[in-house]
Amino acid sequence: MAFQRETEALGQVSGRLGWDQETMMPRGAAEQRSEEMAAMETVLHARRTDPRVGEWLAAIDGAALDAAGQAQLRLIRRSYERAVKVPARLSVELARVTSRSQGIWAQARADGDFAAFAPTLAEVVSLKREEGAALAAEGDVYDAMLQDYEPGATADQLDAMFGALRPRLVALREAVLAQEKPAALTGEFDDAVQMKLTRKIAETFGYDMTRGRVDKAVHPFSSGSGQDVRITTRTNPADPFNCIYSTIHEVGHGSYEQNIDAAYLLTPLGNGVSMGVHESQSRIYENQLGRSHAFTSFLFGEMKQAFGEMNLADAEAFYRAVNRVDGGFIRTESDEVQYNLHILLRYDLERALIGRSLEVADLEAAWNERFEKDFGYAVDKPSNGVLQDVHWSLGLFGYFPTYTLGNVYAGCLHEALRADVPDLDARLAEGDTSPATTWLREKLQVFGGLREPRATIEHATGAAPSEEPLLAYLEAKFGDIYGL
């Protein structure tokens, strides 16, 4: 219906405003912008809970629809039912508290003072528990929260999957860090040259610049769907890999949005189906493809052309530098081996918070204890520990596990891709990603929101998702690099 299409279009406008805020907005415009964003949110919320949508949902005969129509109906119904379940008072209160708490979190992080953030976080947790209870009705509160990011996922499923990951990742991490570290890339890399190269690499991975653009922002992100999908990256003169791999990651997200069937434009099917499936795309582009032996040999040549000789003598040394595993505390700076351990920690803590078996007052101690258990050394300061991520300050509970779910899905897709495309490495070594990106587009991206997240992966791989391919891939790759 036209009303729904307009709502989707307004959602795109709101997203574009978010992009603008991080890339183009003059710094003195923050206050006005927050009113503009709030006004858009008011309009969108009113439309999502508009009684006409309820009447339309009550009147429509789902059985008469084709598969795409039924999928749209499912998504519209889910969004409507979610929106009307939460009392308006609670939504307003959550918006108010989370918009304030982000600033308090940022200040507490800068001051290294968890106690300064704890009362605000406790307020957020309390409101989210209340919201979760409203959404869950009789069911599990955390499961209800997961639906906002990964429809169909359950904590039981995640527990089983993450439980299998954790011991093998801890073991792999210990084995890798016991070995001698490969040389890192060093030197000074001009920002403008990095941006030029990164745009070229974005196109190498199939990102369509006629329907997108690449700008700089403090945090890399992808924004928008359909014909206008923009990504950002960042530059650090000492670390060009940050720029390039942030770009490839965001190109995974952006390509997913760009490659959805054009017939789904501005319908509920015209967006990536879930956070987990989205992350599977960004991670397979970034890691299984971008950090592969084959592709890094191509990238080595591109880097030499852009920057001249580096301290890394050959493609082999370059590959090992790209995949260097080091200690550290920060999730976003983490490598493939350790990344999911960061997520598993957060998942267990946030489940406990929502399930009331942990309170905010005890969160920092719980974080530090768990970190030392899995990583083998102690957190040195709160900004390297419990204060490092913005998510909880924004009330994003149920979001973290989708990162690891995405990595697991990427492992499954990678296994199926290799089986279908035997000459993948030969092509990647020439800088030709098209066998991989075409496979992903045709098997997964084009369908957008047509199937539920898990069914989307199953359709692409022909099998139920499992953590085994990811573990096998990581153990083989890093076993090889580190001679385990």
Add this chain to the structure above:
Amino acid sequence: MAFQRETEALGQVSGRLGWDQETMMPRGAAEQRSEEMAAMETVLHARRTDPRVGEWLAAIDGAALDAAGQAQLRLIRRSYERAVKVPARLSVELARVTSRSQGIWAQARADGDFAAFAPTLAEVVSLKREEGAALAAEGDVYDAMLQDYEPGATADQLDAMFGALRPRLVALREAVLAQEKPAALTGEFDDAVQMKLTRKIAETFGYDMTRGRVDKAVHPFSSGSGQDVRITTRTNPADPFNCIYSTIHEVGHGSYEQNIDAAYLLTPLGNGVSMGVHESQSRIYENQLGRSHAFTSFLFGEMKQAFGEMNLADAEAFYRAVNRVDGGFIRTESDEVQYNLHILLRYDLERALIGRSLEVADLEAAWNERFEKDFGYAVDKPSNGVLQDVHWSLGLFGYFPTYTLGNVYAGCLHEALRADVPDLDARLAEGDTSPATTWLREKLQVFGGLREPRATIEHATGAAPSEEPLLAYLEAKFGDIYGL
């Protein structure tokens, strides 16, 4: 009321989307963007005609409000009454036809074929006549249209003003063009250096970069109010004056918006009061200040520093080159002497079209006849004549005269400014525009929509607007340059 404030904020969002379209949007996103813009328009139209606004207007006691409150009430009432007067069917039809006609106009201009555009323009004119009749009730249709751009203006007033301008402008033009032309600026001027210089000049004129930004676009424009006011300019390697004076012009528009009292932010008073008053700001910045003898002597130094030596030996030759009057056909490339003759022509023709004393079929002939009468030579092709401007294809009837009204207002403001600030030229020659921009801010810009347009000028100058100061200024300035 909060509802009104949200509507203003949504209007700002819509404006930002327009800016994005001209500066940042990927070229493949046009179709989706037009749906996004249409969705915003639907939301805005629904809010402008929302019965709650009507009820609020009926219930409110205007007498109990302060001056700002009464002004807001006046503007909200005007907007509401305008919106509900036009039948929804007609608004939709106008939106449909004008969105299509812009493309047809652009093609016809490229092909030099007015006949290809005429049927579509006739449709637009017919719909605008109908809309004008709905707005005018018993009054004059063209007067009703003027209210969209210049509330309070009447065709009778404009006739008197323009009637006094025309003979003296024609005479001045003839006298100037009979003289030997001063040397023009020649050479190649690097685009990036032009942009760097133009941003510096923008700040010289008081444009606040913390609440704005300067980008390139095909057509220069200013966009947004309050804390987020963005301007665009363009570069041509052969003509740096185009970049610099486009920027100064837009800085006039942008500074007006930036300098409105912060208390009026996101209220109906928080925007420039009319097109004519807006244009008075852009034109006084661009011409009376930017093209003055004093300021060009400063600019000459800046240009030499940016580009090295030029073909113009000294500040005197530079001043004459900046103010060079040449023949030509195109309004937007016109100088101070001829510009208003282009407008007067359009004003008379569009009044005749709306008043049914001229039909579209005869428009091209009428244009060509009038042009030869005022300019002394014949139009050589339609793209240099009746097809040169986009306005009519968009249904903007009543817009053109505000350009000349703005120039007239700029003349009045300039006269009053000179009387109040005796050392203006000495300061401009040092690149210090602050006596002028402070005067304009305090006398006019800060008030936003508080007073009606004409009263806004009267408050600033202490006198009723008249064309005499503009004419006296032009005759003196160009008489001096051309030794008349």
